Each structure stands twice: as C-alpha cells, then as structure tokens.
Amino acid sequence: MQIRRCACVVKGGRRFSFAALVVTGDSKGNVGFGYGKGGEVPVAVEKATKVANRRQKPVHLQTSAQGTTIPHRVEGRFGASKVLLIPASPGTGVIAGAVVKAVVESAGVSDILTKSRGSNNPVNMVKATMNALAKLRTRDDIARLRGVEV
Template identity: 50%
Template sequence: MARRPEREQKDERESEIVDKLVAINRVAKVVKGGKNFGFAALVVVGDEKGRAGFGHGKAREVPEAIRKASEEAKKNMVRVPLREGRTLHHNGSGRWGAGKVVLRSAPPGTGLIAGGPMRAVFEVLGIRDVVAKSLGSSNPYNMVRATFEALKEQVSPRQIAAKRSLKVADVLSRRKDGASSLESAEG
C-alpha cells in the first residue's frame, strides 16, 4: 500500500513540470536510395520554483525527438537559488564553446529582458525579473549550456553563511557594511 502514494506523488511532481521547446533541427543522411531525414530537438524543463534542466533528443519523427529530449531534461534538473522567488541573488556569467552569456539580477517590475533560448530557461525556472545578454555564438545549444553554467555559479546568502559558520543576518550586514565603508572612503 505504501507504493501507491509514492506513485501518485511522483505523478503530481511531474504534472507541475513545464517544458519548452527551444530548437528543432532537421538533419539528413544521404544514402544510396536518397536521403534519410531525422529530427533533433532541444528542450528545457522546469518547475517554475527554481529547478530546471535541458535535454537533447534525436529521432525520425518530431514528437519522438521532443519526448526523448524532455526525458533527458527531467533527469538533468538542477536547483538554482532565487531571491524572493523572482530574480537572481547576484550577477553572473557563463561560457560554453563560443557562446557567452551575462546575467544580472533586477528590481521588481523589470521583467524578463533576455532573448531566445535564455528566455525559455528563465521562464521554466520561474525567474520574473532579470536582465541577460548573449555574447558570441547564437547557437541555441551553446546558449542554453552557457546559461546553465552561469546559473550553477549562483549562491544564496544562506549557503555562504553555512560555509562560513555564520548567521544569514551577519552575511547580509557585512555586505551592507562593506558597501558603506567603501562609500565613506571615496567621499
């Protein structure tokens, strides 16, 4: 009897997961009788509460490629700490191949200022306020991977406090004290 509730809980978690198709690519293999066509899909999935992942799937039919990519993305989900559940804790940058991205936290009401593949990642993550810029390659695969590299760098004040054996309030107050001491030194 204990197995049934577990299965229902798993179904509930999976029903909360949102997936977005980022790119679909038709590929052809030239053979003796002509061309064999296949499809490659790039999908990002997330729970809109700080967890997201991406996956790549290839198949002869589009729906099958999307299904494979979604399954891989669900296996590769990572947690990203969000400030107030709407933005990043600090600025960050990521790089994958020739794709470079810069992410900046933003005040409430800014919205999602990001293009293409990065926007899809932020939407499934549940980020509502962020400013992002893509530099270098516009290849969706590299942009998504670079975005995830930048998101992996995100650290919350709670994680910093745990590493330093401090209280969260001490970490936050030190940050404010450091900024005010810099301002007084300049003035």
Template identity: 45%
Template sequence: MKHTIIDASQFELNEKVVSIKRVTKVVKGGRNFRFTALVVVGDGNGHVGAGLGKAAEIPEAIRKGKEDAAKRLVNVPLDENNSIPHDWTGKFGGASVLLKRSPEGTGVIAGGPARSVCELAGIKNIRTKSLGSNNKQNVVLATIEALKQLKSPEEVARLRGKSVDEIRA
C-alpha cells in the same frame, strides 16, 4: 562543487521546445533525415533543465528531449523578488550568457533561448545578455551553467562561517 541530482518525478514540469533541426546523413541509398529537438523543462519554482532528443519523427524527438532534460534538472536559488541572488556569467562552448539581478517590475529581459530557461526556472525579474556564439544549444547550456553556479546568501554565509547580515553588509 558537487551538485545533487534532483528527482524529476516530484515536480510538475512544463516544457518548451527551443529548436527543432532536421539533420541529414548521406548513405549509399540516398539521404536519411532525422530530427533533433532541444527542449527545456522547469517547474517555475527554481528547478530547470535542458535536454536533446534525436529521432526519425519530431514528436518522438521532443519526447526524448523532455526525458533527457528531466534527468538534468538543476536547482536555482531565487531571492525575495523572484530574481537571482547575484550577477554571474555562464560559459558553454563559444557562448557566454551574462545574468544580472533586477528589482521588482523589471520582467524577463532576455533573448529567445535564455528567456525560455529563465521563465521555466521561475525567474520573474532578470536582465541577460548573450555574448559570443548565438548557437541556441550553447546559449541554453551556458544559461543553465550560470544558474547552476549561483549561490544563495545563506549558502555563502555558511561556507564563510559568518551570518547572513555580515555577508550583505
């Protein structure tokens, strides 16, 4: 399935830093310390992306992560009660994230990394369960992978050559 690349300049993107890690490289003269920042960006209206930034200082790593995330935006179809159109499981590495649609008033029931992705995508009602690995980077990427695979009822109807009412029945 082909995904279109979304131009990030047309959206007002909010950012959330999911994790900052200090990484060490041992060299002849001692140790080199650098920082890795996992950043999620989204417009709260169906567009979300995640990126990784690495630098000697934390603010620079966050800036690079935000730039990387803006390049990788995906479109998320939302239904009438700001939930997802159907249940789906996303997998990335050892992590799997189960996304379940929910009725109005449920709120975002999700663990830390998956919660930040759902909130920045503009999803207001969803239940998620993180399965497998708890690695924050893989959980974020598995959540985005699941959101990328979602199809709206209109898209499914078009692919099957039927009307939306026939699909929902």
C-alpha cells in the same frame, strides 16, 4: 523547444532526421534541458523531454513579495558562448533572447536582464545559462561558507 531537421543522402534518396532541444522546469527553482534525435519530430521531442526531466537541478532564487529575480550578477560560459545574468527590479520582466529566456522562465525567474556574447549556438547557450544558474549563491550560503552569522 527548438527542432532542427537534417538530411542525409543515401542510395535510395534523402533520409531526414530531427533533433529537438527541450528545456523543462517547475517554475519553483528547478530546471533541466535535454537534446534528443529521432526519425520523426515526436520521437525526438519525447527523447529530449525524458533527458530534460532526468537532468533537472535546483537553482537558488531570490524570492520576495515584489517579484522573483536572481540574488547577484553572474556569468556562465560553455564553449564559445557566454551569458551574463543581471538581477532586475520588480516589474522589469525577462529581457533575454529566446534560448536564455526559455531557461530562466522555466526556472521561475520573472525579473532579469541578460546579455549574451560569443557564439549563439542554441545548445551551447543553454549550457552556458545552466552554468550561470549553477553559480548562484544566496546570502545564507555565503555566510555559512565564511562561518559568519547574518
């Protein structure tokens, strides 16, 4: 969760508003994000959480007895932000920046390597990470699309 404070100057003085970026997930392959604004921090967080829960989407993960990672290397883009997600061997952990780490951990990924390029705007980074996770396909999905049996 990330909270930002903005000030607007009006006749009576400064008026503050707060913006919250929230990522939610069940650690079993579903993840979503939300952005909310309000006059107080709890209001902004509540709005963002509602939106995040509504926007949850499934992610294809490679689950095995040794650990959980993604099935293949993938790049996600949004605006000027680019995020590269690379599968890692069991025991590696989540090697990522704060924003990307929040998204992949909420999805249930425990072993992954990441690299971010371009803009590091938190909202765009979350959207780029979600874009990358949406591009993931399992071996069974690819085989079905090609009409081949594995």
